[in-house]
Amino acid sequence: MLKIVHPVAGGVALLTIATFWVSTVISELSGSRALIASVKTTIPWGFLLLVPALAAAGGTGVLMSKGSRVGLVGTKFKRMPFIAGNGILVLIPSALFLASKASAGEFDTNFYLVQALELVAGGVNITLLGLNMRDGLKLKGWLRRRHA
Template sequence: MKAKIHVSAAILATLCVISFFSITLLVELFGTLDQVAWIKSIIVFPGLFILIPAMAITGATGASLAKHRKGRLIQEKQKRMKIIAANGLLILIPSALVLHYWASLGQFNLAFYTVQVLELTAGFINASLMIMNANKGRKLAHK
């Protein structure tokens, strides 16, 4: 049961990150400033209120599942999770909040787009690392 919860939470978290990245990129390239502001608000609420618990559940269940396991695959997953967590806590969440605030004020300036590029870069990195962890997780499940 714990493994099913872990996989479900990991899939939900990964889909959130990929969705936030994709819709941001599409709206920035093809949308209006009002649409950018709307997307920034949706990412904060309900987005972060879905993503953060999904990440916490993924991390907690993953740590519990790995507690009695050793090996290179486990170490690789744990190393990636530290990077994912740091990116999320130090870059993605603060960026989402700041960009939402600035967008709600209509402040689409150099600072906004600088933070936007940082957020997209960190989001791409996290999505990539999360997909790598999923692939390693499938390997571990079949061992």
């Protein structure tokens, strides 16, 4: 069961964050304040999917590792504090702040500074989760490992 839940939960988490990021970029490029407000006020509702998916991926990853912290498993574990910290300390507060500002129609300098921070932090998490997915696929033998 863990071997099914872990990749599904990780994939859901990665796709959810990527959806947040792409939706934000598209709404910002559209220039429509209504679309931006809609995206920014919807993203926090996505936490109802994202947070359990991340918890399930992390929990099943710990269980499947059986205490091992070497090789690709160790590499994946080293990324997790950065992913979690970035999410808890930057992305969630930013999303809540932006949702509040957008629902009030306040598209000021602070909104766009936090928006820029959120896009960078989101890009970092997408990259780190993508690297973890790649390493998981290598562990399963679905991707070839490179030997230097």
